[in-house]
Amino acid sequence: MRQQLLAGVISVLLLGLAIGVWHLATLPKSGAATVDSEYAKLVGAQAAAGSKSAFPTPVDLGRKLLDHLREPFYDRGPNDKGIGVQLAYSIARVLLGFGLAALVAIPVGFLIGMSPLLYRALDPFIQVLKPISPLAWMPLALFTLKDSNVSAVFVIFVCSIWPMLINTVFGVASVRRDWLNVARTLEVSPVRKALAVILPAAAPTIMTGMRISIGIAWLVIVAAEMLVGGTGIGYFVWNEWNNLSIANILSGILAIGLIGMALDLLFSRLQKAVTYAE
């Protein structure tokens, strides 16, 4: 309890220190500097003159965040949507791709885990396909699926399938022999054995795979949306880079981190719910 409190205090101090350093680093400098006129147009007169840092100060970011929080879901055309709308697009893509991957990976992983023959036959494919960066599939997806939205979901599908598949195979293959023997001596039907013995026994391992998958999916969606464009938090960040609004980029980065943490927290809860003490 005491340690928890102390850890909280240290966290707050570190945050304060970081913001302090940031504040000092972005203090306005005295004296005029000569800068390129094109650059001056981009970053604004004050920044160009050197009286204000081009990088936003903590206060600038705070103001920007308040703006976003005040109106997260506005939609004023294709290039001006609220950060909440963009996040919703990204989350929807991730959940769709991840959900489809789970629907494939868990049943297939079950089959491979129960059959050493299938395991041997499919292992080379898994080993080759697993290390491929999901973004490498993007051109192929765009070519065959002919839709950038579907392609983004496909990329999420590809990147989330491997950890789930591999963990399901491992979890199913390493169910304790004793439990399977109990099921055998009690003449339990194969379906009941799969659902009532193997599934709960392997559930913690499967859930670990799902947690890894959702983390990777959230990493990949940002890059995928930067590529396909249109909507989503990845596109938002890239668009703000084109707008040179560093404060908005920072807001986007912070939002990505917070949603990523929330997803991980959700899956750690689910993981806890299916974990059993031996």
Add this chain to the structure above:
Amino acid sequence: MSFLQVQGLAKRYGDAAIFDRVDFAIEQGEFVCVIGHSGCGKTTILNILAGLDVASAGVVVMDGREVCGPSLERGVVFQGHALMPWLSVMSNVAFGVRSRWPQWNRLQVQLHCQKYIDMVGLTGAEHKKPAQLSGGMKQRVGIARAFAIQPKMLLLDEPFGALDALTRGNIQDELVRICAATRQTVFMITHDVDEALLLADRILLMSTGPGARIAETVGNPLSKPRMRQEIHHDPRYYKVRNHLVDFLVNRSKTYQLEEYRHEARRRRRV
């Protein structure tokens, strides 16, 4: 014909036989213990009786039918209790009961399970998970699960091996009581000579492998009911106990040698 008939049972891996030409029979309602050193194939024999393992040679016939796979007619209590840790005590027992009587409704299953949970003295712990139970309590659940399906025969693989002496004694007493009440046919593996003398009507002694055999069959001279607090006062107790211990210490190893000499002598004569 006996209730359980084991004839010419052998298990070989390549040329090496773990045990060979194992024959024995068990009558209905009889409690039989097997004693022998580790590695002589006791557990393998039990697994073959359970239908979990396949013999290299020989047959097992129970109640007029050949054993060729696991069946609800033979309940097994495993060495490491093998409870499912994600299920409560009640659900663990119910898991088998639902297989045995699939037509039963929830209430029937629950009442039936409760009876067996009460029988092993776990009343009040129905909703606990195995991780919340002590080693002895876990093994009681294992016993309740095996008894609850009312098998024709019960197979116990060193069920008390991992328990402390006091707990072991208590559960042994329970087992004596339950077996007397249900007239259950039991085949049990043990390392413990005293346990065998308390529980068994007949004790099979296995020689040390490779090529292990049933070297001797010793009928328990102590009459039923046997009480743990009293049997060691019986004058016959130490005689038979010494006989068993002597076997484990000496004869289990020399048995094989004697057999070979015997065989060689016979061949010479021919």
